[in-house]
Amino acid sequence: MILYHTSNIVVSHPDIEHSRNHLDFGKGFYLTVLKEQAEKYGQRFLRKGEEAYLNVYELDADLDNFTRISFESYNGEWLDYITACRKGQSHPIYDIVEGGIADDQVFDTIDLYFSGIYNREQALDQLRYKHPNHQLCISNQLLLDKHLHFVESIKL
Numbered sequence: 145m146i147l148y149h150t151s152n153i154v155v156s157h158p159d160i161e162h163s164r165n166h167l168d169f170g171k172g173f174y175l176t177v178l179k180e181q182a183e184k185y186g187q188r189f190l191r192k193g194e195e196a197y198l199n200v201y202e203l204d205a206d207l208d209n210f211t212r213i214s215f216e217s218y219n220g221e222w223l224d225y226i227t228a229c230r231k232g233q234s235h236p237i238y239d240i241v242e243g244g245i246a247d248d249q250v251f252d253t254i255d256l257y258f259s260g261i262y263n264r265e266q267a268l269d270q271l272r273y274k275h276p277n278h279q280l281c282i283s284n285q286l287l288l289d290k291h292l293h294f295v296e297s298i299k300l
Contacts, residue, residue: 145203147175147280147292148182152194154297160285169241170229172283173292175201181277186300196300204291207240210284215243218271220264226254239284245277 149155158173165171176182179198186196213236215222222243228235257267282288 145177145205146295147177147201147203148179149173149175149199149201150182150186150189150300151197151199152189154197155199156294156297158282158288158292160283160288166230166232167281168226168229168245168279169243169281170235170237170283172241172281173288175203175280175282176278177280178278183300190300198298198300200295200298202293202295204293207287207291210239210287211237212240212242213238215241218244218268220268223254223257223264223267223271227258230254231258237283239287240280240282242278242280245279 149158160172163171163173167174182198186198189196213225215225225235225241227233253262253267253270256262257264262270282292
Protein backbone atom coordinates (compact mmCIF):
# COMPACT_ATOMS: atom_id res chain seq x y z
CA MET A 145 0.00 0.00 0.00
CA ILE A 146 1.35 3.43 -0.96
CA LEU A 147 1.00 6.08 1.76
CA TYR A 148 1.82 9.79 2.00
CA HIS A 149 2.98 12.07 4.80
CA THR A 150 3.46 15.78 4.31
CA SER A 151 5.96 17.72 6.38
CA ASN A 152 8.25 20.73 6.24
CA ILE A 153 11.17 18.27 6.19
CA VAL A 154 12.08 15.03 4.47
CA VAL A 155 11.02 12.18 6.79
CA SER A 156 12.97 9.14 5.61
CA HIS A 157 13.02 7.49 9.06
CA PRO A 158 9.74 8.23 10.87
CA ASP A 159 9.56 7.80 14.62
CA ILE A 160 6.86 7.94 17.26
CA GLU A 161 8.97 10.00 19.67
CA HIS A 162 8.54 13.22 17.67
CA SER A 163 4.76 12.94 17.33
CA ARG A 164 2.36 15.02 19.38
CA ASN A 165 -0.03 13.77 22.04
CA HIS A 166 -3.81 14.10 21.99
CA LEU A 167 -4.30 13.83 18.22
CA ASP A 168 -7.29 12.11 16.59
CA PHE A 169 -5.92 8.59 17.02
CA GLY A 170 -3.38 9.32 19.71
CA LYS A 171 0.39 9.57 19.51
CA GLY A 172 1.80 8.11 16.32
CA PHE A 173 3.00 8.68 12.78
CA TYR A 174 0.13 9.85 10.55
CA LEU A 175 -0.21 9.03 6.86
CA THR A 176 -2.90 8.91 4.18
CA VAL A 177 -3.62 6.92 1.03
CA LEU A 178 -4.96 10.12 -0.58
CA LYS A 179 -2.15 11.88 -2.44
CA GLU A 180 -4.30 14.93 -3.18
CA GLN A 181 -5.19 15.29 0.51
CA ALA A 182 -1.49 15.12 1.45
CA GLU A 183 -0.55 17.71 -1.18
CA LYS A 184 -3.32 20.02 0.04
CA TYR A 185 -2.05 19.64 3.60
CA GLY A 186 1.35 20.83 2.38
CA GLN A 187 -0.16 24.23 1.62
CA ARG A 188 -0.18 25.04 5.35
CA PHE A 189 3.64 24.98 5.33
CA LEU A 190 3.92 26.93 2.09
CA ARG A 191 1.56 29.66 3.39
CA LYS A 192 3.93 30.16 6.33
CA GLY A 193 6.89 30.51 3.96
CA GLU A 194 8.27 27.08 4.86
CA GLU A 195 9.26 24.28 2.55
CA ALA A 196 6.84 21.39 2.10
CA TYR A 197 7.68 17.80 1.24
CA LEU A 198 5.40 14.99 0.16
CA ASN A 199 7.03 11.91 1.67
CA VAL A 200 6.03 8.66 -0.04
CA TYR A 201 6.11 5.24 1.64
CA GLU A 202 5.13 1.68 0.98
CA LEU A 203 3.51 -0.31 3.79
CA ASP A 204 3.91 -4.08 3.76
CA ALA A 205 0.70 -6.05 3.28
CA ASP A 206 1.41 -8.83 5.79
CA LEU A 207 0.82 -7.19 9.17
CA ASP A 208 -1.03 -10.01 10.90
CA ASN A 209 1.13 -9.75 14.05
CA PHE A 210 -0.05 -6.19 14.68
CA THR A 211 -3.34 -4.89 16.07
CA ARG A 212 -5.50 -2.75 13.83
CA ILE A 213 -8.85 -0.97 13.82
CA SER A 214 -10.52 0.76 10.88
CA PHE A 215 -13.37 3.23 11.19
CA GLU A 216 -15.34 3.10 7.94
CA SER A 217 -17.42 6.20 8.74
CA TYR A 218 -17.95 8.94 11.28
CA ASN A 219 -19.90 6.72 13.67
CA GLY A 220 -20.30 6.36 17.43
CA GLU A 221 -17.27 4.13 17.79
CA TRP A 222 -15.13 6.67 15.88
CA LEU A 223 -16.51 9.56 17.97
CA ASP A 224 -15.78 7.74 21.24
CA TYR A 225 -12.23 6.90 20.13
CA ILE A 226 -11.45 10.44 18.90
CA THR A 227 -12.91 11.93 22.07
CA ALA A 228 -10.79 9.72 24.33
CA CYS A 229 -7.61 10.39 22.33
CA ARG A 230 -8.12 14.13 22.11
CA LYS A 231 -8.84 14.38 25.85
CA GLY A 232 -5.88 12.16 26.74
CA GLN A 233 -8.15 9.60 28.37
CA SER A 234 -7.55 5.88 28.56
CA HIS A 235 -8.56 4.10 25.35
CA PRO A 236 -7.64 0.90 23.50
CA ILE A 237 -4.22 1.20 21.88
CA TYR A 238 -3.81 -0.30 18.42
CA ASP A 239 -0.67 -0.53 16.29
CA ILE A 240 -2.63 0.90 13.33
CA VAL A 241 -5.73 3.07 13.48
CA GLU A 242 -7.42 4.09 10.24
CA GLY A 243 -10.37 6.36 9.55
CA GLY A 244 -11.60 9.86 8.91
CA ILE A 245 -9.86 13.02 10.05
CA ALA A 246 -11.48 15.40 12.50
CA ASP A 247 -10.77 18.37 10.23
CA ASP A 248 -11.99 21.92 10.97
CA GLN A 249 -15.60 21.28 9.98
CA VAL A 250 -15.76 17.94 11.74
CA PHE A 251 -13.93 19.29 14.77
CA ASP A 252 -16.50 22.09 15.13
CA THR A 253 -19.08 19.38 15.73
CA ILE A 254 -16.77 17.52 18.10
CA ASP A 255 -16.05 20.74 19.99
CA LEU A 256 -19.79 21.30 20.46
CA TYR A 257 -20.00 17.71 21.73
CA PHE A 258 -17.05 18.25 24.11
CA SER A 259 -18.67 21.39 25.51
CA GLY A 260 -22.00 19.64 26.10
CA ILE A 261 -23.95 21.75 23.59
CA TYR A 262 -24.50 18.65 21.43
CA ASN A 263 -25.28 15.30 22.95
CA ARG A 264 -23.85 12.15 21.34
CA GLU A 265 -26.83 11.63 19.04
CA GLN A 266 -26.82 15.26 17.85
CA ALA A 267 -23.09 15.10 17.11
CA LEU A 268 -23.47 11.86 15.17
CA ASP A 269 -26.42 13.33 13.25
CA GLN A 270 -24.24 16.27 12.15
CA LEU A 271 -21.32 14.00 11.25
CA ARG A 272 -23.52 11.79 9.10
CA TYR A 273 -23.37 14.44 6.36
CA LYS A 274 -19.57 14.77 6.33
CA HIS A 275 -17.61 12.81 3.78
CA PRO A 276 -14.73 11.11 5.61
CA ASN A 277 -11.27 11.85 4.35
CA HIS A 278 -8.51 9.45 5.34
CA GLN A 279 -5.77 9.07 7.89
CA LEU A 280 -3.77 6.13 9.11
CA CYS A 281 -1.88 6.34 12.39
CA ILE A 282 0.94 3.94 13.20
CA SER A 283 1.74 3.92 16.91
CA ASN A 284 4.23 1.04 16.97
CA GLN A 285 7.88 1.92 16.31
CA LEU A 286 8.79 -1.66 15.34
CA LEU A 287 6.09 -1.59 12.67
CA LEU A 288 7.48 1.72 11.35
CA ASP A 289 11.04 0.40 11.31
CA LYS A 290 10.34 -2.98 9.71
CA HIS A 291 7.24 -2.53 7.56
CA LEU A 292 7.02 1.10 6.39
CA HIS A 293 9.52 1.71 3.60
CA PHE A 294 10.53 5.19 2.48
CA VAL A 295 10.22 5.51 -1.31
CA GLU A 296 10.91 9.17 -2.05
CA SER A 297 10.31 12.75 -1.04
CA ILE A 298 8.84 15.29 -3.45
CA LYS A 299 9.31 18.99 -2.78
CA LEU A 300 5.98 20.79 -3.20
